[in-house]
Amino acid sequence: MTEPLETPGPPAPQDKRDRSPRRGMCAAVLSLEAVTLGLSTPVMISVSDVSASTALPVGLGLTLACLLVAGLLRKEWGYSLGWTIQGAAIALGFLVTTMFFLGGLFALLWGTADLLGRKIERERAAAYAALDAQEGATDTDPS
DSSP states (O other), X not given: OOOOOOOOOSOOHHHHHHOOHHHHHHHHHHHHHHHHXXXXXXXXXXXXXXXXXXXXXXXXXXXXXXXXXXXXXXXXXXXXXXXXXXXXXXXXXXXXXXXXXXXXXXXXXXXXXXXXXXXXHHHHHHHHHXXXXXXXXXHHOOO
């Protein structure tokens, strides 16, 4: 007989603790920014009269960098690379004036995601520590 397929249940409590809200939010910002930077490439060529030999490596290079850094956010230095990309996106405004605004907007979103993510992680760690302490006290209580 064939055995029924097991449906995955809710994640184990430790799995929920390991998820980083900071990494998720920052990766989302970088992913959206990658779309914007990718679309800036044809704008550089057609509207801003930047040569294709300049626009393609710059626009598509920054797009690829965003996607790669989104995957590197498991390491703390990945966030430094993210800040570097924000600076490069703002500097792209020298080729496409609109990118001063859009780069600044994404830098603001990145900073907000980074700061709020850190705050959420601190508060979560404190809450889980309190929960663990409470469960530890309950487990050792003879009554």
